[in-house]
Amino acid sequence: MSNQAIIDHLNEILKHEWTGVAQYSQASFIIEGPWREVYAEKFEDDAKESFKHANLIGNKIVALGGVPVAQRNEIKQSKDLTEVLQNSLAFESKAVEMYSQALELAEGNRPLVVFLEDILLDEQEGVEEYTKLLRNSQAVVQASTARKSG
């Protein structure tokens, strides 16, 4: 494993996590209407999780002898809740992809693998949570009723 290759990839991850801090914070700020009661806090928690990951990755980059980036990518924002949930699912899926690639680069470095796997679990949980939130709950109710009467 080349240290520089892993540092470069971790910096791409760091940019993604900083994007998450801004994107989820923005989603939490701008949500209005009745769903604000539920989702303002949910998005704020997700912003905090991205910050937690950025913190871990930034410190790891320095430990490996690199310099952490302070940039982020463009954020996606919307006033439409379903669209925000879709953007969130896309964000978490990209994170799973990026940490999985990092794990390939980290092969042979057991502590780094464990470190990355730990974060990967959080990201996968995010994918599963947003997938469930995006499911049409009415369709689920209909399916379970059909199963009972069938």
Ligand SMILES: [Fe+2]
């Ligand atoms: Fe993350």
